[in-house]
Amino acid sequence: MAPAGSGKIRLEVITPERVVLGEDTESIIVPGARGYMGVLPGHAPMVVNLKIGVVKFKQGGSYRRLSVSGGFFEVAEDKAVILAETAERGEEIDVNRAKAALERARKRLAARRDATVDAARAEASLQRAVTRLRAAGAAPEKVFGQAERERPEQE
Amino acid sequence: MAAGVRELRRRIRGFKNTQQITKAMKMVAAAKLLKAQERATTARPYAEKIDAMLRRVLAAHGAAGGKLDGTGAVEALMVERPVNKVIYVVLTSDRGLSGSYNANIIRLAEAQVKERQGTPTASIVPVGRKAFDYFAKRHYDIVAKHVPVGDEATFAQAKQISSELTALYASGTADEVNLVYSEFVNAMTYRPTVSRLFPIGRPEGEAGERAAAPAGAEVDYIYEPSGPEVLNALLPRYVQVRVFRALLEARASEHGARMTAMGMATDNASEMIERLTLDMNRARQAAITREIAEIVGGAEALK
Numbered sequence: 001m002a003p004a005g006s007g008k009i010r011l012e013v014i015t016p017e018r019v020v021l022g023e024d025t026e027s028i029i030v031p032g033a034r035g036y037m038g039v040l041p042g043h044a045p046m047v048v049n050l051k052i053g054v055v056k057f058k059q060g061g062s063y064r065r066l067s068v069s070g071g072f073f074e075v076a077e078d079k080a081v082i083l084a085e086t087a088e089r090g091e092e093i094d095v096n097r098a099k100a101a102l103e104r105a106r107k108r109l110a111a112r113r114d115a116t117v118d119a120a121r122a123e124a125s126l127q128r129a130v131t132r133l134r135a136a137g138a139a140p141e142k143v144f145g146q147a148e149r150e151r152p153e154q155e
Numbered sequence: 156m157a158a159g160v161r162e163l164r165r166r167i168r169g170f171k172n173t174q175q176i177t178k179a180m181k182m183v184a185a186a187k188l189l190k191a192q193e194r195a196t197t198a199r200p201y202a203e204k205i206d207a208m209l210r211r212v213l214a215a216h217g218a219a220g221g222k223l224d225g226t227g228a229v230e231a232l233m234v235e236r237p238v239n240k241v242i243y244v245v246l247t248s249d250r251g252l253s254g255s256y257n258a259n260i261i262r263l264a265e266a267q268v269k270e271r272q273g274t275p276t277a278s279i280v281p282v283g284r285k286a287f288d289y290f291a292k293r294h295y296d297i298v299a300k301h302v303p304v305g306d307e308a309t310f311a312q313a314k315q316i317s318s319e320l321t322a323l324y325a326s327g328t329a330d331e332v333n334l335v336y337s338e339f340v341n342a343m344t345y346r347p348t349v350s351r352l353f354p355i356g357r358p359e360g361e362a363g364e365r366a367a368a369p370a371g372a373e374v375d376y377i378y379e380p381s382g383p384e385v386l387n388a389l390l391p392r393y394v395q396v397r398v399f400r401a402l403l404e405a406r407a408s409e410h411g412a413r414m415t416a417m418g419m420a421t422d423n424a425s426e427m428i429e430r431l432t433l434d435m436n437r438a439r440q441a442a443i444t445r446e447i448a449e450i451v452g453g454a455e456a457l458k
Contacts, residue, residue, distance in 0.1 A: 016201045016310040016399055017194075033380050047208065048379040049388050072389065074208060076376075083204050083392075085310070 009041040009075075011057055013066060013082045020087045021066065025057040028080055030073045041078050048073040052127045054135045055082065065090035067135035069128050093136035102129035160442060163435035167428055174424035180252065181417035187306060188342060188410035194308065195339070195403040202396045209393050212386050215376060231325060232390055233355045241275045242298065242329040243267060244320065244352070245290070246336035246405040247283035249303040253409055254416030256337065256345065257285040263347040264335040268295075278329065282316065283405075298323060308406045313399035321394060324353040336401045337408035343415055345408035352397060355390065 011028055013021040028039045031053025039046075050073050055066040071084035105126035109119070133139035245264045247257045264286075268277040281287035282301040290297060299319050304312070323329050332353040338346040378385045 014201045014204060016198050016313075016396065018197045019200055033384070037379075044377055045375065046377040046379065047212065047385050049385055072208060072385070072392075074204075081204055083201060083208070 007041055008078070009039065009043070010079045011082070012080070013055070013068070013084065013087050015084050015087050017086075020084075021089060023057075023059065025059055026061075027058045029056040030082070031055065031068070032073070039075055039080060043075045043080075045076040046074070050082070050084065052124065052131055054131055055087075065135040065137070067093065067128075067132045069131070088132065088135065090135040090137060093132050095133065095136050095138045098129050098132040098136065098138070101125060102133065105129055159438045160435055163431055163438060167431045167435065170424050170428045170431065174421055174428070177417045177420040177424060181414055181421060184410045184414035184417060188407060188414055191307070191403065191407040191410050192339075195400075195407055198399060198403055202400055205389070205393055205396050209386075209389050211376065212378075212382065212389060215378075215382060232321070232353060232394075235354050236330050238275045238330040240329045240331075241271060241277045242280055242320070242323060242332045243277060243349075244280040244282060244316075244332065244334045245286040246304075246334065246401060247281070247285040248405075248409040248413075249284040249305070251285065252416065253413035254419075256409055256412035256416075257283075259347045260335060260337055261286060261289050263349065267333070267335065267349055275330070280320070280323075282402075298328065304402075306406070306410075308399065308402035310395070310399055313395050313402055316402075317391065317395040317398045320352060320398070321391065329353070334398070334401045336405045337412075339404045339407040339411060342411040345411060350397075350401070352394065355394070 008024040008026065009028065011021060011023055011025045012019070026041070029036055030039070030048065031051050033049040033051055036053070037048070050068060050071045052069045053067075055068055056063045057066075058064075066087055066089055068082060068084040068087045071082060071087075074081045074083070105122055108122040109126060130139060243264050245260060247260050251257065264279070268279075271277060276296070278296040278298045279286070279290045280299045280301075281290055281297060283304045284302050287297070287300050287302045301312075301316060320332050324332055331351065334348075334350050334352050336348060336350075338348045340346055
């Protein structure tokens with residue numbers, strides 16, 4: 001772990017299936033339940049609910065990305081932990097699979113009017129697919145929060 | 156006595172076939188055990204962090220008083236109430252040939268049910284075909300089931316089971332929910348365990364943690380959006396992790412038990428083959444000796 005005051009914050013990303021990431025970063029941006037928020041080294045202790053979205057973290061001046069699907073974000077003593085149900089590093093995301101998932105979700109949403117498709121679930125999978133594409137850099141990055149507003153209200 | 160030899164040869168062949176199967180099953184179980192153990196290991200950090208986080212949030216919100224959340228939804232999962240209905244979630248495997256693995260779990264579950272018979276009525280949620288077959292046959296009250304469970308525990312599975320159990324508890328169908336599963340010690344040893352899922356107790360190890368960090372535990376956290384909301388999201392996750400861990404332990408135990416059982420079966424087959432081979436050789440020798448005696452006797456008679 002980076003010692004306090006070194007200007008670095010250690011980011012760990014953990015899912016039930018594996019440890020996805022454990023690296024020193026310069027800053028972190030997470031999709032909080034009430035919107036994206038940034039965390040710099042020396043942040044006060046904090047626990048945040050996360051929603052589906054892209055986590056960005058800065059290393060050597062440039063950003064790297066992760067997609068996460070909900071979970072928790074905890075900061076304490078220059079150490080940040082993301083506990084997510086699923087998380088993938090941008091570079092390991094299979095863009096074609098994500099695109100296929102996006103198509104499926106769109107179709108299901110379109111079919112929602114005539115059939116009793118589980119709309120909430122379809123919305124969530126749509127959002128996950130978009131997030132994964134964005135984390136992989138294969139979809140245009142929107143202004144934070146805007147993407148969610150384009151779609152019908154969640155939850 | 157040539158027929159005796161043939162008979163013995165046939166039996167040896169039979170044992171060899173059996174041995175081949177048990178040996179293959181042992182090897183497959185060993186491979187699955189390795190994988191199951193690895194999954195259990197990789198799941199540990201997440202479980203530990205969730206435990207720690209829940210402990211901290213509870214401490215910060217003075218959960219001792221039970222006043223957690225205006226809506227009461229969270230308290231409902233934690234507060235004890237008079238127990239009229241108990242659920243035992245019994246985690247076994249789908250298939251047998253795993254020694255006493257399933258029998259031990261089922262016996263423990265049944266003993267629990269019998270012990271508490273009377274005041275609370277007990278229902279069963281079988282997870283795994285063996286448990287379902289056993290309890291269904293004996294007309295136990297089965298409120299939900301997960302059959303088959305498969306060879307590998309997944310988090311998705313844990314999620315589904317958790318949400319079902321949570322619904323059963325929240326709706327008042329049960330006042331207490333227990334998990335009965337096998338804790339994995341090592342490939343030879345597994346310990347049938349009962350552990351309470353609902354009402355949710357304080358995460359284990361709390362006392363130790365408190366004593367170890369009396370000052371550090373008092374760190375003031377900022378909660379986003381709010382403490383109760385974080386707790387509301389955290390508790391279901393904690394339940395899922397508990398169920399996931401039980402599933403992982405059950406799978407590792409199952410494969411360990413099967414590996415041991417099949418290893419023993421293979422050894423027993425070897426022993427039988429050895430003994431039968433000895434018998435066969437003896438019978439063959441006797442037959443040859445007799446034949447020679449007959450030939451000699453016949454030649455004598457012709458003189």
